[in-house]
Amino acid sequence: MSAMKTHRQLPRWKTIKPLLGWHLPRFDGVDKKLLRCITIQDLRELSTQRVPKAVYDYVDGGANEEISLSRARETFSRVEFRPRVLRDVNEVDLGTTILGKHSNLPIIFAPTGYTRMMHHSGEIGIATVATSHNLVYSLSTMGTTSAQELGVALPNSRKWFQLYVWRDREQTKAFVKQAKDAGFEALILTVDTPVAGQRNRDIRNGLTVPPKINTKTFFNMATKVKWCFNVLTTPPLEFATFRQFTKPLSEIAATFFDPGVTFDDVSWLKTIWGGPIIVKGIQSVEDAKILAKIGVDAIVLSNHGGRQLDCGVVPLELLPEVVAAVGKKMEIYLDGGIMSGKDVLAAIGLGADAVLIGRAYLYGAMAGGMAGVDRSIHILTQEMKTTMQLTGVTSIKDFTSEYVRIRN
Ligand SMILES: Cc1cc2nc3c(=O)[nH]c(=O)nc-3n(C[C@H](O)[C@H](O)[C@H](O)COP(=O)(O)O)c2cc1C
Structure with missing residues (x-):
């Protein structure tokens, strides 16, 4: 067979240029590194460049050997979607x-303490982004913004207040009243924290309450110049809830959590709050059943993102059993390790009404403040949309266990 002669020509810039993603440098203040993040993992990596190691570790880390967290991630990696094809998507x-109101996504912003340390825009900045997407924002009792401040800043947003029952029940009552006065819609009672978990990264970095920052941590902080500038030129980092107290933080810390809290306290809270109650940190079918009897509005299957008990139950594995037992009596949410839109849909498919995300938006906040949080919601939204289209499902309510299972 005679060899075919290839016609050659000189490379032409006109044909190459459109293939290249190069642009002239932009000086319009747009954070190009942020725009290059296409996954939550990318935001996680970018955040290591933008905040000190101790801050990153506080967000990224878990309790003890961090097995709860890695098992949650491992379980999400075993999710298998079972698509249907030839449907109009x-x-x-x-x-x-x-809780009876429309939300643009089945995603709730989880309560996370000390948020202004991650980015100076803090709780108000993050809640502003949540509101712009018509999503619920939960304010932590351990926040750097008070319920009243958030209420004034965002009077018409959907916001829930996360509460720990304190040893001092009168103080607990006062927090409940502050949340009510500030226009919070629901109370999230966190119950997986009878005592604080042991977070080894924080102990090593000296990020404890009160802080005992070592020299290494101090000098590492100084290397993140922009972060330092922002911290030093904005109001001091503090637990906003404790501002009114005159005692030192070391003494207040001893009263944060009450190891004596029981189901009776949940019933008591119901009477003093008078609105929707969500109990967060449920890790057994039995406890879910008791709470259904008490008549709470929702529960969160959660091990605090692996920050409390290590080697705890994986919420995604527990979910189908809890849904079967109490799913008709109250809403069921899940959190822990959600890093993609696929993860959100896996939980929805296995019966959750919604999920809470913590680190997924905090990585965004550390990487780029409000724009970073917006980026994380954009990423999750796009991933959810594509996964649903490829699975052949067009609405969240139709995304059932027919389309998802966990491989053994
Ligand atoms: C930095 C950080 C601080 C947190 N602070 C609180 C808190 O104050 N109260 C609470 O109930 N949960 C707190 N959580 C747990 C979250 O509400 C949520 O359960 C957890 O982040 C879910 O796991 P994920 O981060 O993998 O999404 C915190 C989590 C993180 C990462």
């Missing part, structure tokens, strides 16, 4: 109803 509706 032009339009996909990611919206759902959470």
Whole structure:
């Protein structure tokens, strides 16, 4: 066979240029590194460049050997979608109803303490982004912004207040009243924290309450110049809830958590709050059943993102059993290790009404403040939409266990 002669020409810039993603440098203040983040993992990596190691570790870390957290991630990696094809998936509706109101996504911002340390825009900045997407924001009792401040800043947003029952029940009552006065819609009672978990990274970095920052941590902080500048030129980092107290933080710390809290306290809270109650940190079917009897509005299957008990139950594995037992009596949410839109859908498919995300938005905040949080919601939204289209499902309510299972 005679060899075919290839016609050659000189490379032409006109054909090469459109293939290259190069642009002239932009000086418009747009954070290009942030725009290059296409996964939550990318935001996680970018955040290591932008905040001191101790801050990153505080967010990224878990208790003891961090096995709860790594098992949650490992379980998400075993999720298997079972797609149906030849369906019209032009339009996909990611919206759902959470406690009787529409939410654009089945995603709730989890309560996370000390948020202004991650980025100076803090709770108000992050809640502003949540509100712009019509999502619920939960304010932690351990926040750097008080319930009253958030209420004034965002009077018309959907916001829940996360509470620990304190040893001093009168003080607990006062927090409940502050949340009510500030226009919070629901109370999240966190119950997986009778005592503080042992977070080894924080202890090593000296990020304890009160802080005992060592020299290494101190000098590492100094290397993140922009972060330092922002911390030093904005109001001091503090637990906003404790501002009114005159005692030193070391003494207050001893009263944060009450190891004596029981189901009776949940019933008591119901009477003093008078609105929706969500109990967060449920890790057994039995406890879920008791709370259904008490008549709470929702529970969160959660091990605090692996920050409390290590080697705890994996919430995603527990979910189907809890849904079967109490799913008709109250809403069931899940959190821990959600890093993608696929993870959100796995939980929804296995019966959750919604999920809470913690680190997924905090990585965004550390990487780029409010724009970073917005980026994390954008990433999750796009991933959810594509996964639903490829699975052949067009609405959240139809994304059932028919489409998802966990491989053994
Ligand atoms: C930095 C950080 C601080 C947290 N602070 C609180 C808190 O004050 N109260 C609470 O109930 N949960 C707290 N959590 C747990 C979250 O509400 C949520 O359960 C957890 O982050 C979910 O796991 P994920 O981060 O992997 O999404 C915190 C989590 C993180 C990462």
